[in-house]
Amino acid sequence: MTHRIAVIAGDGIGTEVMPEGLRALEAAAKRFDIDLEYRHFEFGNCDYYLEHGQMLPDDWFDQLKDFDALFYGAVGWPEKVPDHISLWGSLLQFRRRFDQYINLRPCRLMPGIKSPLADRQSGDIDFYVVRENTEGEYSSIGGKMFEGTEREVVIQETVMTRTGIDRVLKYAFDLAQTRPRKKLTSATKSNGISITMPYWDERVEEMAKKYPEVSVDKFHIDILTANFVMHPDWFDVVVGSNLFGDILSDLGPACTGTIGVAPSANINPEGTFPSLFEPVHGSAPDIAGKGIANPIGQIWSAAMMLEHLGHQEAGTAIVDAIESVLAEGDAQTLTPDLRGQGSTESLGKAIAERIAG
Ligand code: ATP
Ligand code: MG
Numbered sequence: 001m002t003h004r005i006a007v008i009a010g011d012g013i014g015t016e017v018m019p020e021g022l023r024a025l026e027a028a029a030k031r032f033d034i035d036l037e038y039r040h041f042e043f044g045n046c047d048y049y050l051e052h053g054q055m056l057p058d059d060w061f062d063q064l065k066d067f068d069a070l071f072y073g074a075v076g077w078p079e080k081v082p083d084h085i086s087l088w089g090s091l092l093q094f095r096r097r098f099d100q101y102i103n104l105r106p107c108r109l110m111p112g113i114k115s116p117l118a119d120r121q122s123g124d125i126d127f128y129v130v131r132e133n134t135e136g137e138y139s140s141i142g143g144k145m146f147e148g149t150e151r152e153v154v155i156q157e158t159v160m161t162r163t164g165i166d167r168v169l170k171y172a173f174d175l176a177q178t179r180p181r182k183k184l185t186s187a188t189k190s191n192g193i194s195i196t197m198p199y200w201d202e203r204v205e206e207m208a209k210k211y212p213e214v215s216v217d218k219f220h221i222d223i224l225t226a227n228f229v230m231h232p233d234w235f236d237v238v239v240g241s242n243l244f245g246d247i248l249s250d251l252g253p254a255c256t257g258t259i260g261v262a263p264s265a266n267i268n269p270e271g272t273f274p275s276l277f278e279p280v281h282g283s284a285p286d287i288a289g290k291g292i293a294n295p296i297g298q299i300w301s302a303a304m305m306l307e308h309l310g311h312q313e314a315g316t317a318i319v320d321a322i323e324s325v326l327a328e329g330d331a332q333t334l335t336p337d338l339r340g341q342g343s344t345e346s347l348g349k350a351i352a353e354r355i356a357g
Contacts, residue, residue: 002035003309006067006274008044011086012283013293013344014073020295020348021071024318025302027355032314034306039067044090046077055089061097065273069305070094072278073298077285091276095133098273100266101164102171103131103245104304105280107232107252107262111327113338115257117229122323127235128175129252131245132168133266135159136196138242160196160241162203169207171269172239176214179236184208186218187240187248200241221247228255253280258337260294261322263301265308277305294335295348296322321354 005025009018022038029036041063042048049055055075057063064070072094076086094100109115109125117125142156176184186204190197201218208216219227221244227234228251240248253262262280279297287293300322307315325333325347333350334340340347 002037003068004037004039004066005305006064006070007038007040008070008072008090009040010073010075010090010283011045011047011077012074012285012288013281014045014075014283016288016291016293016344017279017295017298017348018071018073020344020351021073021298021302023348023352024299024321024355025071025306027352028302028306028311028314028318031317031355031357032311034309034311034314038071044072044075046075046081046086049081049086049089055086056093060093064094065098067274068309070274070276071302071305072276074279074281074283076283079285091278094276095266098266098268098276099134100268100273100275101132101134101167102265102267102269103133103249104175104265104267105129105131105249105253105262106300106304107235107256109232109256110261111323112329113257113261113326115255117232117255120232120255122327125232125256127232127252128237129245129249130168130172130175130237130239131249132164132240132242133245134242135161135164136242158193158196160199165200165203166207167269169203169239171267172237173207173211173214176237177211181236182214183236184211184214184216185224185235185238186216187221187224187238187244188218189221189244191220196241204239224248225251228252250280258294259297260335260337261296261300263297263304265301265304267308275305275308277301277308291343291345292336293344294337295344296326296351299348299351317357318351318355321351324354325350 009015111122137158139159145153259281264280267275303315303318331340333342
């Protein structure tokens with residue numbers, strides 16, 4: 001079976017790390033005999049916007065909807081196009097129209113990477129953040145009254161649906177079930193947010209009944225963020241609403257060192273639409289064009305993509321290759337953010353060679 005992959009490199013270092021993501025994919029495909037077919041798209045970047053006045057062509061949905069996955073670099077060039085335009089005009093369109101209701105981020109401290117948390121070593125931090133990606137606090141429902149007066153009132157509603165909560169919980173419980181520790185932590189704030197969050201808790205309790213093997217706990221978001229820093233080793237799978245998940249999915253990878261290594265996935269689990277795989281980092285205009293961006297976030301995203309497409313073994317081989325190159329710690333190979341003197345290409349090539357076995 002051939003997997004069809006739409007490749008959108010985007011802007012800035014997105015265009016530099018993408019070739020290394022593809023190099024890793026090729027190496028894994030060859031070793032594990034996986035049939036991948038790529039198609040490169042030149043939209044979803046700021047140059048396209050400057051030429052066409054929009055980030056995507058009108059028929060982007062039809063052009064992309066039948067692919068098995070989208071492999072994305074990074075988007076944004078704030079000097080030329082404001083971030084809200086580039087982001088809303090591309091990635092956020094994909095998330096919405098392709099109903100990618102799961103945002104998944106592994107938070108894993110890799111060997112040779114220094115965590116900003118004191119005394120943490122590789123192996124201590126290894127969990128996933130599962131964020132609800134479509135509803136919750138990020139609704140556009142609300143309004144302003146008495147604008148411009150001292151009586152100004154602003155209101156923005158949170159919208160949670162039973163279907164919306166249950167589907168993200170199901171994904172998180174399923175994931176926890178596959179993990180050795182089988183532990184799920186729910187982010188809540190039912191002591192302060194008195195209607196939606198107690199409902200979220202209720203749905204967690206209901207879902208937990210279907211997963212007797214998974215141990216479940218919950219923390220209020222305030223103490224949960226503190227515990228990410230103080231006890232990251234406690235966590236295995238952490239699930240949160242759109243806002244709480246957003247916060248946790250930045251904090252989690254931050255606890256594991258350089259932003260250049262973290263991957264992420266926006267998933268439509270049913271496969272009705274393609275899922276999207278991209279590094280956590282953005283286009284990093286400050287280092288773009290220098291060939292020194294760390295490609296690991298992109299390469300690790302490739303691993304998540306292969307796992308999503310059913311090639312668990314190939315995904316694991318890529319992550320193992322990343323770990324092995326990092327553990328070796330050859331300064332000539334590693335990029336400057338890892339205190340090396342190497343380049344995007346030297347690091348990408350070293351990992352691809354290791355994947356090839
Ligand atoms: P966004 O707006 O999406 O957050 P950004 O371009 O403003 O994106 P990031 O790309 O997230 O910011 O990165 C912040 C900083 O971290 C960059 O300016 C860069 O110095 C560093 N950085 C990010 N990604 C990498 C990478 N892959 N390799 C090395 N350094 C990186
Ligand atoms: Mg930015």
